[in-house]
Amino acid sequence: MTAASPWVKPSSPISVERKTMCLAVPVKVVSIEGNEADVEIGGVKRRVSIMLTPEAKVGDYVLLHTGYAINVIDEAEAQETLKILEEMASLDEIH
Amino acid sequence: MKFIDEYRDVELSKKLVNRIKQLSTRPTRLMEFCGGHTVAIMRNGIRQLLPPTVEMLSGPGCPVCVTANADIDRAIALARLPDVIITTFGDMMKVPGSYSSLQQARAGEADIRIVYSTQDALQIARDNPTQSVIFVGIGFETTAPTIAASILQAEKEGIKNFCVLCLLKLCPPIMKALLDLGELKLDGIVCPGHVSTIIGSHPYEFIPRDYGIACVVSGFEPLDILLSVEMLVEQIESGKPRVEIAYRRGVKPEGNKKALELMDSVFEVDSADWRGIGVVPASGLKIRKKYERFDAEQAFSVTMEPVREAKGCICGDILRGVKTPTDCKLFRKVCFPEHPVGPCMVSSEGACAAYYQYEIV
Numbered sequence: 001m002t003a004a005s006p007w008v009k010p011s012s013p014i015s016v017e018r019k020t021m022c023l024a025v026p027v028k029v030v031s032i033e034g035n036e037a038d039v040e041i042g043g044v045k046r047r048v049s050i051m052l053t054p055e056a057k058v059g060d061y062v063l064l065h066t067g068y069a070i071n072v073i074d075e076a077e078a079q080e081t082l083k084i085l086e087e088m089a090s091l092d093e094i095h
Numbered sequence: 096m097k098f099i100d101e102y103r104d105v106e107l108s109k110k111l112v113n114r115i116k117q118l119s120t121r122p123t124r125l126m127e128f129c130g131g132h133t134v135a136i137m138r139n140g141i142r143q144l145l146p147p148t149v150e151m152l153s154g155p156g157c158p159v160c161v162t163a164n165a166d167i168d169r170a171i172a173l174a175r176l177p178d179v180i181i182t183t184f185g186d187m188m189k190v191p192g193s194y195s196s197l198q199q200a201r202a203g204e205a206d207i208r209i210v211y212s213t214q215d216a217l218q219i220a221r222d223n224p225t226q227s228v229i230f231v232g233i234g235f236e237t238t239a240p241t242i243a244a245s246i247l248q249a250e251k252e253g254i255k256n257f258c259v260l261c262l263l264k265l266c267p268p269i270m271k272a273l274l275d276l277g278e279l280k281l282d283g284i285v286c287p288g289h290v291s292t293i294i295g296s297h298p299y300e301f302i303p304r305d306y307g308i309a310c311v312v313s314g315f316e317p318l319d320i321l322l323s324v325e326m327l328v329e330q331i332e333s334g335k336p337r338v339e340i341a342y343r344r345g346v347k348p349e350g351n352k353k354a355l356e357l358m359d360s361v362f363e364v365d366s367a368d369w370r371g372i373g374v375v376p377a378s379g380l381k382i383r384k385k386y387e388r389f390d391a392e393q394a395f396s397v398t399m400e401p402v403r404e405a406k407g408c409i410c411g412d413i414l415r416g417v418k419t420p421t422d423c424k425l426f427r428k429v430c431f432p433e434h435p436v437g438p439c440m441v442s443s444e445g446a447c448a449a450y451y452q453y454e455i456v
Contacts (some may be wrong), residue, residue, distance in 0.1 A: 002101045009421075022129060022130070022131050022156070022158070022234070022235060022237040022238070022287060022290060022444075023131045023286075023289065023315065023444075024237070024287045024289045024292070024345075025099075026096070026097065026098040026099065028097075040096065042096060047187065049212075049214060049244065050355065051244045051248075051357070052240050052241070052244065052351060052353055052354040053351070054353060061097065061098060062342065063289065063292060063345055065237055065241065065289060066184075066211065066212045066213065066238060066240070066241050067211060067212025067213070067214045067215070067241070068212070068240070068241040068244065068423060069290045070237065070241075070289065070292050070293065070351060070354060071345055071346075071351055072241070073098055073344050074344050074345075074347075075344075077343035078098060078343075078344035080343065081322070081341070081342075081343055081344060082101060084322070085104075085107050085111065085318060086107070087323060088110070088111060088114055088322075088325065089106075089107050089110035089111065089114075091114060
């Protein structure tokens with residue numbers, strides 16, 4: 001993504017998460033200690049609960065919602081969605 | 096940032112918008128249920144990008160906005176009790192109840208603290224053992240497991256001065272209630288993303304089956320939303336409504352089993368009072384008897400004045416999707432984010448606040 005993006009970027013994803021109720025942001029798990037993990041986003045580190053995602057591993061990205069990881073992001077599905085988007089975009093070029 | 100930036104690609108977005116334009120041949124009414132989607136749509140100007148055939152309505156998916164006046168009044172009454180500390184998400188502070196808001200109660204010396212997480216509320220309870228710490232538990236299925244987790248943690252640690260005013264609400268039952276009201280003629284629903292992270296996509300199956308309405312679970316970046324609209328338009332144009340997930344990196348059809356398990360162990364389904372809609376059976380959660388010592392309603396009794404609604408405020412109609420913020424006579428005239436009359440102007444994901452901030456007038 002370039003700086004010329006017209007989409008408004010939140011100043012800090014963590015502050016966005018604070019302000020809205022059901023929003024969750026992708027953060028990277030850097031270490032795990034029991035039910036808790038240290039996660040990192042944009043250079044900011046935070047301790048969060050992984051009680052709802054016991055399967056989370058170091059290096060995974062999780063969706064963080066009000067201090068809890070609620071899901072381990074599926075990297076393969078993320079790639080697949082991007083592929084679908086690219087395919088749709090190329091369909092547009094054919095028509 | 097990974098999993099964010101790649102879903103904001105402008106060139107792909109343009110092509111996707113073109114594809115939606117090619118696909119859409121007839122008037123199509125979509126509702127984005129979730130307040131987070133309303134904000135993302137407004138912030139990114141997606142309404143303006145879509146062809147005139149595609150209309151997008153905002154739904155009741157903002158937990159702050161749908162909290163009934165009576166429940167705000169109850170939270171304020173609890174805050175006025177001696178030796179009580181109220182903990183709440185920040186959005187709740189300015190929401191006007193019948194007579195005042197939590198913010199005004201705090202100015203009147205009630206001890207009310209904004210927290211980011213139920214874990215912070217638990218810490219306040221640990222640090223203040225002689226006081227009762229009540230967490231104002233608003234939210235949908237996204238937040239419910241985190242509140243369940245905090246109750247289980249309090250039990251495990253033997254924290255006795257922590258409890259929850261449980262105002263949790265459920266999305267699929269209110270979708271059904273709205274559809275049964277018959278006020279909306281919808282063709283498709285952009286289903287909530289992070290609610291579905293927890294509950295999965297199966298609970299929406301009744302919508303295409305019983306109402307013939309298309310459903311797509313969406314993420315929150317511009318490409319996520321455009322992809323969801325494309326999938327909805329495709330379903331509608333082909334006459335084959337069904338439930339699909341556009342947000343596959345964040346949502347599995349079966350949801351988060353661990354979170355559902357924790358939720359079920361602490362809560363049971365109950366009726367809930369929705370602002371603008373009323374009491375809807377089986378649309379909320381209450382704390383099970385086993386954990387009733389963590390239930391603020393069981394632990395404290397408060398007397399309250401009769402409930403009053405703000406004159407002229409149409410938040411109820413806006414939450415049901417039958418009116419938009421610009422239909423309201425108070426909007427931008429007497430109702431502003433700094434001086435909100437109704438909750439939709441308070442919450443950062445309320446429709447009025449989103450229109451106020453992003454709508455070009």
